[in-house]
Amino acid sequence: MTDTTLSPGAMAGGFADAPTQSAEGFRAILLALSRPGQIVSLTGAVPPAPMPVAAGVAALVLLDNTTPVHLAGALDCAAVRDWITFHTAAPLVCASEAVFAFGRWSDLAPVSRFAIGTPDYPDRAATLVVVTDRLDDAGATLRGPGIDGAARLSLPEIAAFRANRALFPLGFDTLLTCGDRLAGLPRSTRVEAA
């Protein structure tokens, strides 16, 4: 990695102990995705603004040179691009080619651009890592796998997730982040307005 055009600070903010921090970060994400509505805390990475810590940790845990990534809106800036490139080597791509996408919900729209898998391979679907200003257990009602009855979660909108659920077993999967907190919303979750 001898590229001298990297932004200052691109090389900072990674994991100090990658095997352990990756393992702990993954477990938190796994818990969040397998228990929709549950909010977990992710720390250990210091991504450049405006990328939240939880999104940065998710990037370090999940991305590498085999996972094309799309950065949307304000996250598509030199600082974040260089940080992602330096720490993960994930190729930066357009929305339709992305395995992972990071951005605010409004910047990710229209989400129909993202891969939803194929009937033979529904796993070939994008994971959207959404930056939000608010993440708490209030708002939309969630039901489905991972949920004991019903759970509540603040969502940026309802209609898109309902449309996504209607595609099941196809569909994108979502990780919502706010600061150092993260919640999961797999395509299997049924969403209703509160």
Place this chain on the structure above:
Amino acid sequence: MSDYNFAYLDEQTKRMIRRAILKGVAVPGYQVPFASREMPMPYGWGTGGVQVTAACLTPGDTLKVIDQGADDTTNAVSIRKFFQRTAGVAVTESTAAATIIQTRHRIPETPLTEGQILVYQVPIPEPLRFLEPRETETRRMHALEDYGLMHVKLYEDIARNGAIATSYAYPVKVEGRYVMDPSPIPKFDNPKLSGSRALQVFGAGREQRIYAVPPYTDVVSLDFEDHPFEASKAPHACDLCGDDASYLDEVITDDSGGRMFVCSDTDHCAGRQAAGHRGRLSPQEDAA
């Protein structure tokens, strides 16, 4: 054991497995292809489970490994030792104390709790494989939700034997969508798959597949209205702890028809004995 990375696998491999596990969680019961690695133990001996466990372990975990329900079977001992050596994690025989349990062929008797992960070793992940050997065909069947072949097989069982003649690896349907192989657990264990508080992850190394059942997920054993699924077991009580509701191993004790039945779940049985429960053949307490 500093020669190898934490939990043996390199970080790139663990990332690849972790991504597959997350997709498995998002599509319960669907078999996610993954680039299974060659492990230092043979295919068929738990390489899929070992890779899933390695990808899930953190240094703070407490690991339990069972084979046939027992912690002291040789392959369970061997896998437990592997993770003690390569990950330095704490190990336990107690179901309740474990955070991750890797299993072959059983679900523990003690109900699992939130936050626990049960990792299954899977030999043949495709429930349709013995009806249709071609991957290209079974993949289409799953895509089209075409499970007629499975129902025909179960129905033929009933026509021939008067009952469904599948006693383990009994197929289930997950959240009303994917037919899934629960690994070769006895059908006695099938009801524990549904609505479990723990996350269940299935790893098939040789066949390169990972799949999952999140907590609180609906898992239904396939059956017919006039031949409902029945979680059966040998009609005996454990001869050591007296439990008449646990799954039993049959042990031949002599050459003239002598036999006894003991809990397959050794932690469950030991716990009951410690609590004072006794069975037909429990050792006599020494007179004080």
Place this chain on the structure above:
Amino acid sequence: MYVAVKGGERAIDNAHAFLAEERRGDPAIPELTVAQIRAQMALAVNRVMAEGSLYDPDLAALAIKQSRGDLIEAIFLIRAYRTTLPRLGCSRPIDTGRMAAVRRVSATYKDLPGGQVLGPTFDYTHRLIDFALAAEGTAAQAPLASAPLGPVPRVTGFLDREGLIEDEPASEATPRDLTREPMELPADRALRLQALTRGDEGFILSLAYSSQRGYGRTHPFVGELRIGEVAVELDIPELGFAVEIGAITVTECETVNQFTGSRTQPPQFTRGYGLVFGQTERKAISMSLVDRALRWDELGEDNTGAPVQDQEFVLMHADNIQATGFLEHIKLPHYVDFQSELELVRRLRAGQQGAAE
């Protein structure tokens, strides 16, 4: 009185100690060295490198020693080690046209540029046990050629010039990596060749033999078989050119097969290809026959239902490490499943007897 089986760990440790003692055998007999195995069991070393997918003769020799001569076990040791190695780079494609061949034969032309070079072959040995080898013999000496065999032209090149053999355009595309991606069916030819070159020699041999006997027959001629060293070159981005990092011995077989032509293609010959690490010609020839048989679809041939034409059957069963693991796992405890079967059979029998009464 029954006592639950305990002490698994001690039993395992003791078994391993026993194994180590048996491996060494009679300590009065000198221990084999890795160098001896490498030098004198070279064809076993080659097979372990080929099916282990790792070119390292010393390591393969060590694995053979450790596995007591069980080559599949040795291959397994190599595979498990290989998977932990970092990928530092990808070589440029090797150029077998520039091979320094020690053996080069063609079954299609009596003579040809470069000639027929037998090299170190068993082919015309009479298979008589050489009792002299039982004694500590003196080393045999072969006469030296006046000049080493330089690069020699390919037989398929002669046919190509006349347009008599199918065109095989070069591609700069990076082939998929069987060891880094899950197998996806149908597999393209590059992936099939990867699976075949590291597949079990016995399995590939038997498939090839079955096709010769008519199960998916493809009329092969060995256009050319060549064995020798080729350079391995690595592009160094910082330098802007490729650097030779070493040389490996490979065996390459190109078969020439009949093809009757189609609506779009005039009658011409087609190719089967085999390339294997080391001197491994039985495997390379077998591989080229199986490769050709698997191409029935793209060449518009009939699927006769022969095993060798069935890529899913061939690719999913060629790997001896997968096969032996799954086969041998049935000696692990299965008493839970067996108990469930016992219970079912007893219940079904009781039901039948009840119905009969």
